[in-house]
Amino acid sequence: ATQPGFVALNCDTVKEYVAARPQLAKHVGPAATAATWTVEEVGDGNINFVYILSGPSGQLCLKQALPFVRCVGEGWPLSQDRVRIEAEALVAEAAHCPQHVPAVFHYDARMCIIAMQYLAPPHIIVRKGLIQGLIYPRLADHLASFMAETLFHTSLLALPSDQFKANATRFSNVEMCRLTEQVIFTDPYYAAQYNRHTSPQLDAEVAELHADVAARVAATKLKAKFIQNQEALLHGDLHTGSIMATEETTYVIDPEFAYYGPMAFDVGKIIANLLLCFFALDGHASATEPRSAQRAWLLECVRELWGSFRSRFLALWDQHGSKGDAYHAQLFGSGGGDQGPAAQQAAQAAFMADLWRDALGFAGAVIVRRLVGIAHVADMDSIADADVRAVCERRALRFGRRLLTGPEAVADVAELTQLAEAAR
Ligand code: ADP
Ligand code: SR1
Ligand code: MG
Ligand code: MG
Ligand code: MG
Structure with missing residues (x-):
């Protein structure tokens, strides 16, 4: 079942989501500059959607889990609790080797979102x-x-x-x-x-x-x-x-x-x-x-x-x-x-x-x-x-x-x- 209150984001609404949250917007730029931000969906994995936001202050990576497997579609439903697991695992791993995991900035259980450190090129x-x-x-x-x-x-x-x-x-x-x-x-x-x-x-x-x-x-x-x-x-x-x-x-x-x-x-x-x-x-x-x-x-x-x-x-x-x-x-x-x-x-x-x-x-x-x-x-x-x-x-x-x-x-x-x- 889809998480109650869940809404799938797109490249436009992801900007609104970040601009409305100062603790996230600070990584990209003041909310007033949101119209100038660029957003790219870079998800190349099999399962989820990943957005990179860029603005005057820098970049932010935002990952959202839809209630199904991306590479198959709605025919293969998948628990969105996977986002909680991912957020908690990133924190647990960082307790032992923070230099090898991206920092988690934000976890939203309703929207099934993790916002995390952007790993910039040449990564x-x-x-x-x-x-x-x-x-x-x-x-x-x-x-x-x-x-x-x-x-x-x-x-x-x-x-x-x-x-x-x-x-x-x-x-x-x-x-x-x-x-x-x-x-x-x-x-x-x-x-x-x-x-x-x-x-x-x-x-x-x-x-x-x-x-x-x-x-x-x-x-x-x-x-x-x-x-x-x-x-x-x-x-x-x-x-x-x-x-x-x-x-x-x-x-x-x-x-x-x-x-x-x-x-x-x-x-x-x-x-x-x-x-x-x-x-x-x-x-x-x-x-x-x-x-x-x-x-x-x-x-x-x-x-x-x-x-x-x-x-x-x-x-x-x-x-x-x-x-x-x-x-x-x-x-x-x-x-x-x-x-x-x-x-x-x-x-x-x-x-x-x-x-x-x-x-x-x-x-x-x-x-x-x-x-x-x-x-x-x-x-x-x-x-x-x-x-x-x-x-x-x-x-x-x-x-x-x-x-x-x-x-x-x-x-x-x-x-x-x-x-x-x-x-x-
Ligand atoms: P999935 O669970 O669908 O496999 P991933 O977490 O592997 O999704 O992310 C998909 C793609 O998004 C990665 O292959 C990478 O290109 C990009 N990506 C994910 N996390 C980051 C990050 N923190 N910084 C920069 N790019 C990222
Ligand atoms: C539907 S199978 C998709 C695969 O991609 C993930 O990265 C895991 O390896 C999973 O088995
Ligand atoms: Mg992956
Ligand atoms: Mg394998
Ligand atoms: Mg994955």
Whole structure:
């Protein structure tokens, strides 16, 4: 049901909305100058509408959630509570790494609006920068920090169980999770209504996927983990289209899918999206621009991302783990008697082994869904020649299926990137 009192804005009414609120108008200009402001609707995501207002004092970004999925239309209704989730998640993330999230200025529950810091050029969506051929020297380090800080501090490793459970309830985000359950873990494995793929080139490949019992079972086991494993406040949609960056700065936007879920889902989703770009590069390379340096950097980025995430997360655990209810201070670490340090090491090794295996499985599922499901990636879609695109997509699809069905065969991140190199 539509939020009572909700009105969908357009480029004219968004100006009136901002001009009537001095705490918002101050970012753009005095209300008396509103006639001179410019407004652009820049929403290029699948779900919402995003307006950028510019005036004599600067810029403001305003995001509004309509009661349906933008890329489908009214035929796919979607809870507008996603805006509350996004606003609260941005604030929760900013408590641990304010340098990597846009500041929230205003949240309007009735109008389903968030007004936030405008990320000015040269910030662009990382997926678009990668397609253009850019590399981001700080991206892996910044994302590792974002994930380690947000995932650790919202987990039972850092929180007492009463606070942990209250947070999990506040961020239950049932409807957005159900969308993910459907479009990532179910629909790609049969001929679902909104699926698409490069046809006829990939018809046989998709038929084989739909007949693949092991893939079906693996995706369904991951769906159960996605639903059942409440470990930390996830971003929930951590792909390269949810990151705006320059060479020096990185902002993670769009946490409307945030909920308490398995940490491996965030880790796997971002790795999957970097690998999708890796497999797409052959479709963008030319004799004058072979993309070799970018291709090597993408794999280095995956290695640095996992390595740095792992070491930062474990450092946070050593430093703050005694605050949480998961690993009791009298059993683990320096307070745990003679066996405390060994118990801590054993717990950390087991935790990271599980996280790595599940991240690979989720990465496989995400790669598959972006090639045969409803929502594809521009990395592949922007390859104009369908035959060339299909070659890239086929390699990625085979690689995704392999990760999905056999994550335990990939020992570490060096092996993952070697396998990706060999699969191209
Ligand atoms: P959706 O939920 O529909 O995916 P996003 O939050 O990803 O919407 O925003 C869609 C687009 O709007 C982004 O790809 C980006 O180009 C632009 N955008 C979003 N937030 C900002 C911001 N804070 N500053 C500048 N541009 C933004
Ligand atoms: C209807 S599926 C749309 C997709 O776009 C979002 O960014 C999420 O990834 C979602 O799965
Ligand atoms: Mg988005
Ligand atoms: Mg979104
Ligand atoms: Mg995805």
